[in-house]
Amino acid sequence: MQAGDILGHYRVLGPLGKGGMGEVYAAEDTKLHRRVALKILPAVFATDPSFRARFDREAQAVAALNHPNIVTIHSVEEDAGRPFITMECVEGRPLSAAIVRSTGSCGSASKWPTRWLRHRSEASLTGT
Numbered sequence: 001m002q003a004g005d006i007l008g009h010y011r012v013l014g015p016l017g018k019g020g021m022g023e024v025y026a027a028e029d030t031k032l033h034r035r036v037a038l039k040i041l042p043a044v045f046a047t048d049p050s051f052r053a054r055f056d057r058e059a060q061a062v063a064a065l066n067h068p069n070i071v072t073i074h075s076v077e078e079d080a081g082r083p084f085i086t087m088e089c090v091e092g093r094p095l096s097a098a099i100v101r102s103t104g105s106c107g108s109a110s111k112w113p114t115r116w117l118r119h120r121s122e123a124s125l126t127g128t
Helices: 049-063 095-103 108-126
Strands: 010-019 022-029 034-040 073-079 082-088
Touching: 010 034, 022 082, 049 073, 049 082
Parallel strands: none
Antiparallel strands: 010 022, 022 034, 034 082, 073 082
């Protein structure tokens, strides 16, 4: 994706980051006229049911949380076979930079958010 591309009713403004489960872009919601972030599941994973389920679980887990330091999930959508999550677009530095600054390295400290989110996701889905 590049600036100017359209996904659903979102116009891509530019890349924000990339990870194992997707690429994140700043975008404009052309219906609500607001800036959002889009996390797009790469095409190579979009047709794999296990990756798609994991992507959906990630969105559900984050959507179940309400905290000023966690983005708000707006929706899970799909356009032309490309699944994506729309979320609040927050200005700032990456979590990895904040962890390096406070601990001196990304080491094991960077794994705790993932573990915590996985735990919250499982608890939320089982009702505990």
